[in-house]
Amino acid sequence: xxxxxxxxxxxxxxxxxxxxxxxxxxxxxxxxxxxxxxxxxxxxxxxxxxxxxxxxxxxxxxxxxxxxxxxxxxxxxxxxxxxxxxxxxxxxxxxxxxxxxxxxxxxxxxxxxxxxxxxxxxxxxxxxxxxxxxxxxxxxxxxxxxxxxxxxxxxxxxxxxxxxxxxxxxxxxxxxxxxxxxxxxxxxxxxxxxxxxxxxxxxxxxxxxxxxxxxxxxxxxxxxxxxxxxxxxxxxxxxxxxxxxxxxxxxxxxxxxxxxxxxxxxxxxxxxxxxxxxxxxxxxxxxxxxxxxxxxxxxxxxxxxxxxxxxxxxxxxxxxxxxxxxxxxxxxxxxxxxxxxxxxxxxxxxxxxxxxxxxxxxxxxxxxxxxxxxxxxxxxxxxxxxxxxxxxxxxxxxxxxxxxxxxxxxxxxxxxxxxxxxxxxxxxxxxxxxxxxxxxxxxxxxxxxxxxxxxxxxxxxxxx
Amino acid sequence: xxxxxxxxxxxxxxxxxxxxxxxxxxxxxxxxxxxxxxxxxxxxxxxxxxxxxxxxxxx
Numbered sequence: 001x002x003x004x005x006x007x008x009x010x011x012x013x014x015x016x017x018x019x020x021x022x023x024x025x026x027x028x029x030x031x032x033x034x035x036x037x038x039x040x041x042x043x044x045x046x047x048x049x050x051x052x053x054x055x056x057x058x059x060x061x062x063x064x065x066x067x068x069x070x071x072x073x074x075x076x077x078x079x080x081x082x083x084x085x086x087x088x089x090x091x092x093x094x095x096x097x098x099x100x101x102x103x104x105x106x107x108x109x110x111x112x113x114x115x116x117x118x119x120x121x122x123x124x125x126x127x128x129x130x131x132x133x134x135x136x137x138x139x140x141x142x143x144x145x146x147x148x149x150x151x152x153x154x155x156x157x158x159x160x161x162x163x164x165x166x167x168x169x170x171x172x173x174x175x176x177x178x179x180x181x182x183x184x185x186x187x188x189x190x191x192x193x194x195x196x197x198x199x200x201x202x203x204x205x206x207x208x209x210x211x212x213x214x215x216x217x218x219x220x221x222x223x224x225x226x227x228x229x230x231x232x233x234x235x236x237x238x239x240x241x242x243x244x245x246x247x248x249x250x251x252x253x254x255x256x257x258x259x260x261x262x263x264x265x266x267x268x269x270x271x272x273x274x275x276x277x278x279x280x281x282x283x284x285x286x287x288x289x290x291x292x293x294x295x296x297x298x299x300x301x302x303x304x305x306x307x308x309x310x311x312x313x314x315x316x317x318x319x320x321x322x323x324x325x326x327x328x329x330x331x332x333x334x335x336x337x338x339x340x341x342x343x344x345x346x347x348x349x350x351x352x353x354x355x356x357x358x359x360x361x362x363x364x365x366x367x368x369x370x371x372x373x374x375x376x377x378x379x380x381x382x383x384x385x386x387x388x389x390x391x392x393x394x395x396x397x398x399x400x401x402x403x404x405x406x407x408x409x410x411x412x413x414x415x416x417x418x419x420x421x422x423x424x425x426x427x428x429x430x431x432x433x434x435x436x437x438x439x440x441x442x443x444x445x446x447x448x449x450x451x452x453x454x455x456x457x458x459x460x461x462x463x464x
Numbered sequence: 465x466x467x468x469x470x471x472x473x474x475x476x477x478x479x480x481x482x483x484x485x486x487x488x489x490x491x492x493x494x495x496x497x498x499x500x501x502x503x504x505x506x507x508x509x510x511x512x513x514x515x516x517x518x519x520x521x522x523x
Contacts, residue, residue, distance in 0.1 A: 211518060302509055305502035312499050320480070327483050336488055340495035343476040348503035353517035355506050401498070 006460060009075040009170040009224040013117065016074030019063060023056035023074030027119050030076035033168045034121065040464045043143045043153075043162035045081050046088055046123040052076070055119045072231055073117030077171040080157050081123040082130060083107040083215075084204035092206035093126040093156065095139045096322055096329045107204040108239070109173055109215055109232045116231035121169060124159030128331040130175055130208040131315055131338070132156040133183050133403035134385075138331040142385050145187055146461035147427055151382040154184035154403070157218070161188035164218045166461045171228050172218045175202075177209045178307055179377075179407030181216050185419035186430025187382035190458045191225045191447060192218045196243075196437050197414025200229075203238030209314040210241070211353070212307065212411060220458040222448040225418065226250045229440065250441040258449045261442065263291040266375040266434070269300035270406055273393040275380035277429050281422035285431045286374055288455040289446065295370060298362045303409035306352035306359075312341030313349045333400075360413040367436040372446055376406045377419045377430030410434055418443040420456040428459055469493050 007015075007026075015021040031049055038044050059073055079085065082092040084103035091097045110120060125143040127135060135158020136142040143158035145151040146166035153162040157174030161184025164172045174181050176194040185192030193216045200215050207213055217228035233247040265271075265286050271294075274282075286292070316323075316338045323342070327335055366373070379392055379402070389396050410417055410432065416439060419430040433450075435443040450456040473492060477484040484492060 299509070302505055305505040308502045309499060309506060312495075320482075324481055324483065327485075332488070332491070336491035337495045339477075339482055339484065339488070340492045340499055342480055342482060343473060343492075343496055344499050344503060348500075348507055350517060351509075351511070352503070352506045354511050354515040355509060356518050357516055358509075358511055 006167045008221050012075050013073050023059040026074040027052050027056040041144050041162045041166050042141050043159040044122045045125050048122050052119050052121045070117030075118045076121045076169045077118045078122045078124050078169050079173040080126050082206040090206050093128040108201040108236050112232045127156035128334045130156040131334050145382045147463045149463045154187035156180040157184050160218050164190045176214045177212045179404035182377045182407045182419040186377035189421040189428030192419040193225050194417045196416045198241045198243045201236035201239040201242045209311045222451050226444050250444045253441045254448045261371040263289050263372040264293040264295040264370045266373045267294040268296045270375040278376040281429045281431050288453050300409040303359045303412045306355045307408040307412040309352040313344050316341030373434040375432045377432050381427035381429045416440040418447040420447045423457050423459040
């Protein structure tokens with residue numbers, strides 16, 4: 001049974017719109033949960049209580065006046081601290097950015113969430129400058145896994161995973177360059193959507209790798225994910241990469257049957273370097289969907305390599321001047337990777353971008369015969385905080401660099417993915433539901449069907 | 465003893481005016497080795513001369 005602590009966004013919005021709960025009560029409940037639990041989870045870096053209460057009161061006033069309210073009326077949400085929030089310095093997980101002038105205007109996606117009635121309650125912890133898969137942060141401390149607080153939340157949107165997995169808020173926003181929505185979703189046992197590259201505006205968010213940066217939502221149900229995603233769609237001239245396609249609502253399609261979809265399991269690269277729990281999770285999802293066909297994704301290892309090269313070099317370019325002027329104010333691990341990235345010869349970057357086109361064409365061929373690919377989101381459940389190495393495929397490898405090996409070849413060409421949580425014991429783990437470009441509706445539909453079958457669910461937090 | 469990449473690291477850090485303290489050098493070298501190894505994996509894949517870089521999904 002849904003408890004008040006774990007009310008979904010759609011529960012809250014319908015209770016608020018139906019006058020069974022005020023937006024202010026929903027907001028106060030979220031603020032109280034944050035106050036009670038965030039000292040342990042460390043998901044939040046800023047709490048915007050005054051702003052949230054003012055917004056909630058305005059919604060309640062609209063309802064009292066008989067005005068129509070949006071589909072997210074009274075729903076508390078929070079954002080990774082690389083989103084501009086008016087009045088706050090946009091930290092992007094760093095010490096250096098704390099010196100920035102406070103943002104004058106909210107990020108586009110915050111404006112759209114609030115236009116739909118959602119209530120921003122704060123900004124969230126993240127790995128420094130988004131160059132991270134762990135959720136650890138040397139400046140603010142790690143965001144912690146809500147199912148075992150000695151473990152990683154996943155990164156780089158670690159606070160987003162921790163806040164939604166810990167049921168502090170029903171929806172959070174994050175970014176995903178190489179897996180930073182899908183990895184925390186997997187470790188924290190929640191739903192996450194990385195849309196098609198260019199689908200959601202990145203305007204007024206702090207970048208990492210312009211070629212690969214995406215923004216998207218986290219939630220505790222597929223319905224909430226669709227609600228937030230639909231509210232945020234639409235062209236935006238303030239983001240050069242944002243599509244001019246019109247809004248394509250997914251919520252009305254969510255309950256459509258999935259029996260007509262051609263669903264396959266990604267083979268080869270995606271079936272290697274997996275712990276038993278990742279194999280179990282893929283097996284459960286594939287069985288529930290009746291998927292037996294295995295499709296090879298050609299050159300996925302090379303795609304991951306190319307994504308790595310593009311990330312380290314574009315990231316280095318972005319931070320070049322900060323590396324010169326304030327090298328000691330970076331997390332040393334991030335600094336050393338970025339300096340190395342600045343030293344990669346330019347022809348390798350050009351070839352990585354050209355390979356990207358070749359690889360995209362190969363995947364376009366794959367999607368002529370399938371509608372959905374299933375792949376692991378992470379090789380394992382959440383590692384211990386501070387864990388340096390793990391044994392992957394019989395080889396001892398660094399955790400930090402290898403958590404995203406199964407997500408990188410997918411975001412590399414911008415395919416839409418819903419990460420769904422398989423509630424294994426003792427820890428959940430995610431599976432990627434991957435669709436063709438612009439078919440977020442299909443990935444969300446499959447996620448919804450799996451949830452209705454009871455195969456995927458956001459488990460109640462039990463770590464605190 | 466100098467490592468094979470050290471001269472290269474010195475030259476590029478000078479060209480880009482990037483500071484590289486001695487204490488950072490082993491980690492920078494290790495990261496650069498990974499980047500170059502992965503870069504070689506991309507480099508050795510033959511592509512037609514006409515290949516355009518980077519797709520962006522459009523309407």
